[in-house]
Amino acid sequence: MSFNWKQLTLFLSTAVALVLCCMILWPFLSAVVGAITLAVVTYRPYCWLENRVKHPTLAAALGVLTVTVSIITPAFFLVQELIRQALSGVNMLRAGQPQHRLMELLGRHPTIATRLENTASQIDLGQASQRTASYVASHLAGLLGNTLGALTQLVVMVVILFFLYRDHELATTSLRAYLPLDAAETDLLLDHVDDTIYATALGRVAVAAVQGIVAGLAFWILGVDSAALWGLVTALVAIIPAVGAGLVWIPVAVVLGLTGHWIKAGVLVAWGTFVVSTIDNLLYPVLVGSRLRQHTVMVFLSVIGAIVLFGVPGLILGPVILTVCEALLKIWAKQRGTVST
Template sequence: MQMDLHQPAQDTVLKNIWKQITLFLLTFGAVVICFFIIHPFLSAIIGAIVLAVITQRPYKALTRKIKNRNLSSTIALVLVILSVVIPCFFILQDLVQGTTTIIIFLRSDVPQKSLAQFLEAHPTIASDIHIISNNIDLQNTVRTMAAVLGGLLTGFLSYSFSATVQLIILLFILFFLYRDQEMAIAFARSLLPLNEQETDALLTNMSSTINATALGRLVIGLVQGLLAGLAFWVFGVPNTMLWMAVTVIVSILPAVGASIVWVPIALYLGLTGHWGKAALLTAWGTFVVSSIDNFLYPVLVGSKLNQHTVSILLAILGGVVIFGFSGVILGPLAFTIASTLLDIWQARNNNLNPRPPLPQS
C-alpha cells in the first residue's frame, strides 16, 4: 500500500488557509464593532482631524520654538479655542436669536397683512398667484413655515448638550493629535497594504483634499458671506447676521452656493415693493457674490482637489446625506481615496503588463 507523502503538507496548507480566513473574519467583526462604538463621536473625530490638518503649518512653527510637546500642544489648543470655538459660540447665539425673531414674525399677522396689501396693489400678480395656487392655502403656508422653523430651533436647542459633549471630545482628541501626530501617522502607515511611495501619495492626496475642502471652501464661503451680508445690511434686510451665516454655510456647495440665499431675498425685496433694491441685489449677487468663487477657487483650491465640479457636488451632498455635516469632508475624502487607489491599481497593472514598444519607422 503506497502512502501519499503530500497529504500532510496539503492538510497543513488548508489548516493555515482556514486560520487566515478565521483571523480575517474576527478582525473584520472587531473593526465593525469598533466603528459602531465610535460612530456617535464621528463628528468630533472628523473635526479634530480636520483642525489638526489645516493648522499643521502654524503648529510646526510653534514646535520649533517650544520643544516640549505637551506645552506646545496645550498652547495650540488654547489658540484654537480662542480663534475658532469662542467666535463660533457667539455666532450661534446670533443665529438662534435671529431664527427666534423670524419665527415670532411669521406667527404674527404682519406677513398676512403685508401679502394682502401687496396683492391689492398689484391685481395682475394677484390673479396669477390665484391661478397657480388654487389648491394651496396661502394663509396657512406662512404658519406652517413658522412651525417648521420652530421645530428646527427646538431640535437645535435640544442638541446643544450633545454638541457640548462633541466639542469636549473634539478638543481632547485634537490635543493628542498635536502631541502624538508622528505616532498616529506611523500607525496609519503600518495598516496600509501599500509601499512607501504609494502611501505617501495617498496621505498627500488626503491632506490636500482636507485642506481644499475645509480651508479653501471655508474661506470662499466666508468671503461670499461677508459680501452678501454687506448687501443685506445696505438694503435693510432684517436679520442680516442670520442670512450672512446661512450664505457662508451654503457657499460650501459648488456651482449653486450663495445664490440659494440672495435670490429669494431679492425676490422678497421685489415683492414688498422695493424693486430698485431687488435689482441692485440681483446685480451684486450675480456679478460679485457668486462670481468671486471663479477667482478664489483656482487660488485657494487649484489642483489640490483634483476632481470635477459635478463629482465634488455629488460627494458633498451624498456625504451629508450619509454622515450628516461631517459628510462635507468625508464625501470628497472618500472620492479622493477611491481615485488614488484606482490610480495605484492602474500603475501596478501597467508595471505587470507593460505595453509593447511602438514599431519604429
C-alpha cells in the same frame, strides 16, 4: 491547499473588532472629523509654533488654545445666535405676518395677483406655512436645546486635536504601518486625502463663509429682515458646488424690487454680482490652487450624498471618500500596469 482556520478566525475577529470600534466612535463622528480637519488646515502654522516652542506638549496646548479662542468658541456662539434668529423668524411665520405682507404686496400689484390667483386657490398658504414653520421650529428648538451635546462634541474635538498636534508623527507612522500599501502608494493616498481636506475646508468652507459675511453685511445695510440668518443661509448654499450664493441674494433682490425698493434691489444685484459671487472665483484658486483635482459634478454629488448620510460631517467626508476611492482605483490600475501615477 488546506483551509486555514486560524487565518479565517483572525480575519473575522479583526472585522468584528473594527465594526465595534466604528460603533463606539460613531457618536463622536463630528468631533473626529472636525479635529482632523482643523489639524490638516492648521498644520503649517502649528509646525511654525512647534519649531519655536520645542516642547511638544506645550506646543500642542498653545496650538489648541489658539484654535479654540480664534475659531471654535466664536463659531459656537455664532451658531447658537443664528439658531435663535431662525426661531424668531419661524415664530413670525407661524403668526402669519409674512402672509399679511404678501397680501399687501399683491394689492399694490394686481397683475401679479391675477397670475397667482389660480395657484393660490389650490393651496392654503397660511396653513401650509404654519405647518412648515412648526416642523422647522421643532428641529431648531432641538438644536438650540442640545447645547450640552454640542459642548460634549467640542470638548472631544479639542482633546483629539491636542493629541493630533502632539503625536502627529506617531499617528502618521502608525497609519502607514497598517495600510496594506507600499511607500509610494501610501504617499499617493495620504497626499490626495490631505489635499482634499485642505481644499474642502480652507477652500470651499472658508470662501463660503466670506461670501456669507459679505452678503449678510449687504442685507443688514439694506434693511433686510434677519440679515444675519440670510447671511448664514448664503454661506451654507455657497458651500455646495455648482449651486452658488446667487440662490439666496437673487430672490432677496426680487422681493426688494416687488416691494417698491428698486434702488435697494439694484444695489443688491450689483453687490451680489460683482462682489459676493466674484469672491469664489478670486479666493478659491488662491487658497486651493490645484489641490482639488475632482470634477465639480462628482464633488457636488459626494457632498450632497454624504450630508444625507452623515449630516454636517459629510461636507468633509464626501469629498474625502471620493478621493480615497479615486486613489485606490489608481493604485489598482498601476499594479495591473494599465496606467501610471
